[in-house]
Amino acid sequence: MTSSYANAHRLFLQASMSERFFTETKAIEMYKKAYLANNVRRPTETFQEFIASINQKLNTIDMEIRKSHDETDGTPVWALVNTNGDEISKLVTEYTAVEISYFKHLIELIVTADYEEFSVSSITALREASKLKTSITKSAAESLLQKFVEDKWLILSKNGKYSLSQRAILELQVYLKETYEDNLIECTLCYDIITKGQRCDVQQCKSRFHHHCSRNYFASQTEKVCPSCKIAWKESNVIGEDNNNKSKGGSSRRKNKRATAVTREGDEEEEEEEEIEEVVAEEEDERDY
Template structure:
């Protein structure tokens, strides 16, 4: 996988579409997304063949992949749209997999996941999914966690860091940069779905 955060020049999307027609023949494609924090564009070359989580086998052992899957589940199913897991919780998961990892081995592996850009560790020590994980494992995430993951109502990408509607039952979610873009053209900041006042302070994800 390769990622380029530079802004795409005019006509680049058409160029990528042409390239993807060829890449699809070998089960590859360029995918475009945005960094959830700042909205910077991200391009990734992704393998589209087979079980997406199995692609990690080129980098990790079955035991390490099993641990990674448990971490992703922990992050995605976190309470109150937190989309993160504390270091303590992450280390505890290492003892619950079929072949348990020692605390030391788990700490080393967690750092490797961060270094390889599969996970992000915040200043407060919490782990969350990186844009690489969201892009490369998109189908896996949507298949496994359909009831937990929600798309941004502006860009339609998965949102794990951003803003949400005050109404618990409402599914309206924005990335922060998408919220700024959307509300800049609105006279009032109201939820596009249920029309109540939108509070930018009502955030989701680890910040």
């Protein structure tokens, strides 16, 4: 049961607006400090009740403090989010209209990637900048991509691929679901959006698990089999950019519904890496390209 909205709630909300995205450990620390700042040693509400009281207020302005879990390790995370479909315009106010347009293009490339890889290579991301109505130079695109990573909207892997961060998935959830309903997939166990995880070895089977959901589920099972089709579950069948098992239309991986019909050649990754190196070299030699 929620209590009246008080100064402690206001302080927590102010901190949430500043942090935007934070772990549950940080959230509980903020919750305790909000009470202490008002000379209240023992909170009058549990943490869950406290959040519910704040959300009751926020719901009137289409906002919410929402919980999720890191896709890989399962760490509980929280974010202050908009609950309507115009989230990108409202959340990414520190970017220009052109930069937001670029971000949207990157989201589309990531979400519609082939074989449920949910990532885009660095070279493709840079090329996309030149396709905008108001194009962005390569050097500007590099800087912007770095900022997207620093602001925790994107993740850059060691393989040089960009994917959506947990912040992006959590804060842009409504936008993603409304825009890419036919492309997104959900974890069979927790029903949250999944862009990094594991999939059943059977092409037609729809079972998909986050890595942490998989660990938790199979820890309580006597057999490590798919809950849907009962075939042996293989952790090596992964969803996301860490998937190096490039299938050329084989049985272990299906293409995304909006993916291109042309199958990529096996040596394309090597070519892209060479192009990335060339782009970086160009930028170092001629920063005003």
